[in-house]
Amino acid sequence: MTTRPETIESRPFARTGPSGSKRSRWDRAMRRYRLRETALILVCQIGLLAGLLAAWEYATSSSKLSAFLFGSPSAIFGFLVQMWNDGSLIHDTYVTGLETVLGFLLGNVIGTVLGLSLWYSRFLARVMQPFIIALGSIPIIALAPIMIIWFGTDLASKVAMATLSVVVVALVTSYKGAMNVDQDQINLMRTLGAAKRHIFTKLVVPSSLGDIFAGFKLTVGFALIGAIIGEFMSSKEGLGHAIFKAGSLYVIPKVFAALVATIALALVLSFIVGRIERLLTPWRQVP
Structure with missing residues (x-):
């Protein structure tokens, strides 16, 4: 058997x-x-x-x-302790952080919406291209006096500077992400009867998130630079004001102490952006 x-x-x-x-x-x-x-x-x-x-x-x-x-690391640490004890470190970091976050959010919302909207019309994108390049080529520090005239010396001018530092980068990266969407997938959705708005919301926007968040990681630093430049020009508080004041008095260790706080703020904001990216795009392998 x-x-x-x-x-x-x-x-x-x-x-x-x-x-x-x-x-x-x-x-x-x-x-x-x-x-x-x-x-x-x-x-x-x-x-x-x-x-x-x-x-x-x-x-x-x-x-x-x-x-x-x-300066020296020991002197820098001493100034950090001193600024922490008198409360100026926390206050200046909060002021600069608020300006940076507001400019980051406003600039990215405007730039991302405009960049994705250009996907609807190649003709409009070609018309706007030289204007976008021209705006991006303007040194942000050259606009600081105008921002002060328009918005005053308070929070609004620093937020405006941070926004202008961000908006062009956000626009370009989001538009690039929208234009890099696989054309075969777009054609497939069209053959299935999808309207253009459905293609935009269901395919273009999700496919562009990688480029959009890559732009976010860049614009965190740009927004911080814009806020610092605004504080250099006219401010009574903030890390930029602390750097400018210490530099004008030749207190180099205090300049570095404020720079350390600025770097720490940039790292915290970049970490937050990374965590948001992981939360909103769980299907992507984010490094």
Whole structure:
């Protein structure tokens, strides 16, 4: 009596367990690898920063002239503690952060809406192209006196500067994302009877999110630069004002202390943008 050879069809669940366990082991191994890689990167970054600070401290401690011109990490830390204790660090960071966030949001909303809207008409996009290039070529600092005249010396002028720093980049990146949508997918939706507005909302906008968020990551820094420039020109508070005042008095360590706070603010805002990107685009592998 012969027995029928055992095949995959005759035991449909035979491979489910091993395959599932292998997949689970693979996922755990990949998670451990990513954790080790992240820890190694963090250690290298901390080591590099510590080495640079140690070299900086050693170089400035050997010469008073160098310490006057370049400051020193210990003096910078001392000014950070002093600014923290008197409350100016928190207040100035809050003011600059508020100006940056408002300009970032306003500039990205305007730029993204305009950039995506240009997808509707290639003719209009070609008409507007030289004007967009001209606006993007204007140095933002050249507009600061005009913004002060138009909006005054309060919050509005700094938000306007941050907005202008952002809007062109947001427009260009969103338009590029809209134009890079796969034409075959657009044609497929058209053959299925989709209207242009449906193609726009169901295909163009979701497909453009990668470029839009890439623009967001760039414009965080641009909005901060615009706010700082506005504070340089006319302000009584903010990190830009602190940098300008300390520089005019030749207090170099305090200048660097305000710069450290500015860098920390930029990193926090960039982290928030990254988290929002992960939340809104879970299907994408965001680095």
